[in-house]
Amino acid sequence: xxxxxxxxxxxxxxxxxxxxxxxxxxxxxxxxxxxxxxxxxxxxxxxxxxxxxxxxxxxxxxxxxxxxxxxxxxxxxxxxxxxxxxxxxxxxxxxxxxxxxxxxxxxxxxxxxxxxxxxxxxxxxxxxxxxxxxxxxxxxxxxxxxxxxxxxxxxxxxxxxxxxxxxxxxxxxxxxxxxxxxxxxxxxxxxxxxxxxxxxxxxxxxxxxxxxxxxxxxxxxxxxxxxxxxxxxxxxxx
Amino acid sequence: xxxxxxxxxxxxxxxxxxxxxxxxxxxxxxxxxxxxxxxxxxxxxxxxxxxxxxxxxxxxxxxxxxxxxxxxxxxxxxxxxxxxxxxxxxxxxxxxxxxxxxxxxxxxxxxxxxxxxxxxxxxxxxxxxxxxxxxxxxxxxxxxxxxxxxxxxxxxxxxxxxxxxxxxxxxxxxxxxxxxxxxxxxxxxxxxxxxxxxxxxxxxxxxxxxxxxxxxxxxxxxxx
Numbered sequence: 001x002x003x004x005x006x007x008x009x010x011x012x013x014x015x016x017x018x019x020x021x022x023x024x025x026x027x028x029x030x031x032x033x034x035x036x037x038x039x040x041x042x043x044x045x046x047x048x049x050x051x052x053x054x055x056x057x058x059x060x061x062x063x064x065x066x067x068x069x070x071x072x073x074x075x076x077x078x079x080x081x082x083x084x085x086x087x088x089x090x091x092x093x094x095x096x097x098x099x100x101x102x103x104x105x106x107x108x109x110x111x112x113x114x115x116x117x118x119x120x121x122x123x124x125x126x127x128x129x130x131x132x133x134x135x136x137x138x139x140x141x142x143x144x145x146x147x148x149x150x151x152x153x154x155x156x157x158x159x160x161x162x163x164x165x166x167x168x169x170x171x172x173x174x175x176x177x178x179x180x181x182x183x184x185x186x187x188x189x190x191x192x193x194x195x196x197x198x199x200x201x202x203x204x205x206x207x208x209x210x211x212x213x214x215x216x217x218x219x220x221x222x223x224x225x226x227x228x229x230x231x232x233x234x235x236x237x238x
Numbered sequence: 239x240x241x242x243x244x245x246x247x248x249x250x251x252x253x254x255x256x257x258x259x260x261x262x263x264x265x266x267x268x269x270x271x272x273x274x275x276x277x278x279x280x281x282x283x284x285x286x287x288x289x290x291x292x293x294x295x296x297x298x299x300x301x302x303x304x305x306x307x308x309x310x311x312x313x314x315x316x317x318x319x320x321x322x323x324x325x326x327x328x329x330x331x332x333x334x335x336x337x338x339x340x341x342x343x344x345x346x347x348x349x350x351x352x353x354x355x356x357x358x359x360x361x362x363x364x365x366x367x368x369x370x371x372x373x374x375x376x377x378x379x380x381x382x383x384x385x386x387x388x389x390x391x392x393x394x395x396x397x398x399x400x401x402x403x404x405x406x407x408x409x410x411x412x413x414x415x416x417x418x419x420x421x422x423x424x425x426x427x428x429x430x431x432x433x434x435x436x437x438x439x440x441x442x443x444x445x446x447x448x449x450x451x452x453x454x455x456x457x458x459x460x461x462x
Binding site: 052054055056073074075076077078080082084086087088089090091092093097101102104105106107131147 | 240243244246247250251254255258259315318319320321323324325326327328329330331461
């Protein structure tokens with residue numbers, strides 16, 4: 001049996017006296033897409049930051065296939081592609097320059113060729129030599145996705161990637177993520193959008209105040225089921 | 239992974255973004271030239287015997303505060319679109335990112351130093367042509383110290399609320415040995431004396447310590 005791509009046990013994180021995560025356990029198999037849902041302040045982004053190794057946990061263990069991200073930092077970071085609602089792009093650089101720079105950071109043998117491949121994949125060849133500051137939100141997000149995929153990572157962490165996108169850009173990104181999932185990559189998707197989460201993920205967890213209050217997968221994972229669970233778990237507390 | 243390639247990539251990115259925005263170099267240049275203009279009019283009757291001492295102090299004051307202006311902005315661009323997170327996620331020894339950024343800051347500061355020194359020479363009627371090489375050496379040694387530790391502290395300060403206040407507060411006490419040595423060496427050169435050994439050794443030692451420590455510490459600076 002293959003080891004899980006992501007294994008989290010009894011994870012705890014506090015910001016001063018405020019607990020952000022309390023005893024979170026999580027197992028994600030390779031090639032699986034998991035949606036992390038919950039209201040604002042539930043600890044979703046904290047969980048993602050811990051998985052990416054940008055933040056250290058106070059207690060518990062987490063493993064992203066190569067050991068703890070905070071202990072084996074470089075190897076863990078090489079396996080992870082991080083895509084957020086922020087694009088991580090430099091506004092004065094062109095789309096192609098941004099991707100080439102990211103390729104250099106990841107030590108690619110031929111970053112220029114990889115940048116051109118990804119720009120073609122994102123149907124952005126026409127905008128390759130334009131500065132990112134002139135891009136629409138949807139176009140910038142497509143470049144950000146290309147940036148996250150530059151080193152072809154087996155694990156993709158997405159922090160509310162649909163924020164600010166119009167309907168057609170959202171549909172395009174959703175289709176892209178389904179293709180990435182079907183290609184066997186592991187996806188962790190933090191989102192507020194239950195419909196999109198149901199479409200992309202094959203496992204979902206609902207976080208409320210730093211704790212997992214519901215898990216579902218397979219046939220159970222539908223928009224209506226998620227909405228019902230969300231109402232039950234979140235609304236009495238809010 | 240080849241650290242040298244990362245250094246070159248970061249340096250190229252820094253110079254390209256600066257070339258297109260010019261926000262750092264313009265602020266630094268305006269400040270430095272303003273210092274020259276103000277002191278040119280404030281000290282019109284300065285006796286020629288006092289020019290070397292006065293100018294060496296004024297030069298390094300201008301360099302220091304121009305450098306702080308530039309350093310404060312060197313990580314601001316990384317905050318836009320959270321590009322700093324993208325940098326922090328790269329699977330490499332982050333010291334190479336530090337070296338790329340520090341080298342870019344060094345090149346900008348050297349450029350400002352050259353223009354400011356020329357302006358001082360014109361304003362105070364100094365002939366620096368015969369001192370070009372030794373002066374350039376002292377300026378470069380001072381700039382290495384300021385930009386190495388300055389780049390590290392700029393990365394620390396950028397995510398704090400009072401960035402513009404915090405950077406000089408952290409930086410100025412640490413830079414005292416560099417400033418004392420650089421000002422002493424510059425004054426000696428302007429007085430026509432040979433390059434003094436002690437300040438130069440002090441500069442080399444401080445530069446080495448700051449560079450090595452900053453390279454090592456930068457790994458932890460980009461974490462939350």
